[in-house]
Amino acid sequence: MVRKKVVLRREEILDATVEQIKQRGIATTRITDVASALGVSSGLIYYHFETKEQLIEATFAHAVRLELDGARAVLSRPAPPLTRMKALLRLYSPTAKAAEAWRLWIDGYSAGLRDKGLRTVMEKMDEEWKRIFTSLIEEGMARGEFHCADARAATWRITLFLDGLAVQMIARHGVLKKEEAAAWMREHAAAELGIDVESLGSRR
Template sequence: MARVRLSVEQRREELLRAAVEQIEARGLAAVRIADVASALGVSNALVLYHFSTKEKLVAAAFAYAAEDDLARLRALLGRRTTALRRLRAALRWYTPTRRDEGWRLWIEGWAAALREPALREVTRDLDRRWKAALTEVIAEGVAAGEFHCPDPEATALRLTALLDGLAIQLTSYGGTVSRTRALQWVDEALARELGLPQGQDVRRPGPAAGRGAT
């Protein structure tokens, strides 16, 4: 049966999907152009026509995989509810399960980005977009009087840094900390960052702390 002829955009997307699958299955260091080509039954030359090097293919594959995550984040943060509930939902979703392939992909990407400039630029841009989305919702909550936060951008950075560290513990060192405990720490950190009264359930928005509170 003849292979269906794909447009350039369709072919690139097919190659990127295959690259993500191969990276998840084999690991970033081990995956080869030949693995991606073989998975689709195409030639190495076709892969290289669209992505001239393995490094460029990997960087594009990370960007492709991350767009799905960013779309999910935007959906969570765009819900018609309080900023606090949106933030909590996003942070709980961000916290990985024990066997989270998406987080394994990111951890490998961070390591490889230390040596590969193309991947470093992609991961840096994606990280900025994550933090910017959280910063925007935190600022919305402050403007609405839900909570007090003098520096939403710094708060977004601290919260994501905590989550990134917990992700490494949960994904790479199974048993070090449970997801239940990690989620508890995330809730506690969120309450501290937003100046919520000690012991308040962050699932239920309460009165904002005083504007001049420290």
């Protein structure tokens, strides 16, 4: 029972750290900020994480796991590949609900240039996202829904486009209208999958 309480408290710390990073950024988020948000002493945070670096790495691993659980759930749904692809694009695209999460990931990629542990976490997330997209594209090709020569190459081109779009939309807030960016996303994904753009949704 004691162990369960510790695990739950650790999860609460990670959730609170995610929110603090979203508000403050990695560089300026302090352990005292996380403790204050939870209404606990900094000592409790240090009980679980000896350094801020350990806390940040664990926080991103936690956020990655939650996000990828959602992506895997989409992949395993008993629905046509096209239906699941639309759901997967909504999860990944910076034009939808994922826009808020992208602020976290961009900050993480930047900090990962100086933090090897964090960089490893981010690389594993990226590899798993690509694996999920590739698996779904291969399934769609086998069923005759998608028409592309190389599922892996299509995955890279789709995700690279969305990654770049996310950087522009987050770093240069307001430079693109969401509707315009969403239309470009659908056009690009449809071209890579060899399908009609209208099958990915409205242009509006």
